[in-house]
Amino acid sequence: METNERRSALAMLLALPVGVAALSGSAAAAPRKAGAADRLDRLASHQEITDILNQYARGWDRLDEEALRGCFWPEAQHQHGGFKGLSQDFITKAFPMVAKVKGTRHSISNIFIEIEGDRAFAECYFAATHRRMNAAGTDEEDYFLSGRYLDRLERRGGVWKIAMRRGLNEFERVEPRADVSLAKADPEQLGRRKPEDPYYTMLAAFRAGK
Missing domain, CATH: 3.10.450.50 (Nuclear Transport Factor 2; Chain: A,)
Structure with missing residues (x-):
């Protein structure tokens, strides 16, 4: 009876690497999550x-x-x-x-x-x-x-x-x-194009730390 138990334990140990390898293979096959x-x-x-x-x-x-x-x-x-x-x-x-x-x-x-x-x-x-x-x-x-x-x-x-x-x-x-009000609006109230639009003067001032 003792001999049979030792044989069963040995068989389990021998099979363990195979099981681990199978699990490792499954993990490798799974898609890698983005880090x-x-x-x-x-x-x-x-x-x-x-x-x-x-x-x-x-x-x-x-x-x-x-x-x-x-x-x-x-x-x-x-x-x-x-x-x-x-x-x-x-x-x-x-x-x-x-x-x-x-x-x-x-x-x-x-x-x-x-x-x-x-x-x-x-x-x-x-x-x-x-x-x-x-x-x-x-x-x-x-x-x-x-x-x-x-x-x-x-x-x-x-x-x-x-x-x-x-x-x-x-x-x-x-x-x-x-147009209603914009047709008679002061040009200072309206958007313009480069380089007159306030975007460019204000951006230049910002970059100069002002």
């Missing part, structure tokens, strides 16, 4: 990409060419409306056209971002208002355009920028000017 550093990197990347999307909108509204070009890598591809080519060329072509209208207002929303290492895919909605002269040249009108931006982004040297953009237009409307 704190990975989660922090993804959170920071998400914010940096969001900043780029907003910078593009602000760049058009303030007619800030430097801000616009800074959103894209030099070889970034661009397709929006009837344009298909380099993003830098899109800015070159559209800049004087936007400069002719009295003002614009672009808003970004519904942002979705998926990140894989140094690559990312983003979708966002845009809504743009353009104050311009009507076709007859008799008064101003508002042209509304909204749609989505689909972007592929890359991080190079720790910096995120757009490597490819596809703009999709989904809604437009034209309405006569309907």
Whole structure:
């Protein structure tokens, strides 16, 4: 009886490494949870990409060419409306056209971002208002355009920028000017473009410690 017990105990000991190995294999096969550093990197990347999307909108509204070009890598591809080519060329072509209208207002929303290492895919909605002269040249009108931006982004040297953009237009409307108080407001009360807009003077003062 004692011999049988020793044999059973030996068999259990011999089987133990096999069981441990099996458990180790299961653990290795299980997906690895992202560590704190990975989660922090993804959170920071998400914010940096969001900043780029907003910078593009602000760049058009303030007619800030430097801000616009800074959103894209030099070889970034661009397709929006009837344009298909380099993003830098899109800015070159559209800049004087936007400069002719009295003002614009672009808003970004519904942002979705998926990140894989140094690559990312983003979708966002845009809504743009353009104050311009009507076709007859008799008064101003508002042209509304909204749609989505689909972007592929890359991080190079720790910096995120757009490597490819596809703009999709989904809604437009034209309405006569309907200003009430703003039509007669003092220019000091209204937004302007670079470099006259108070954003640039106040930012410069802030950076100077004032």
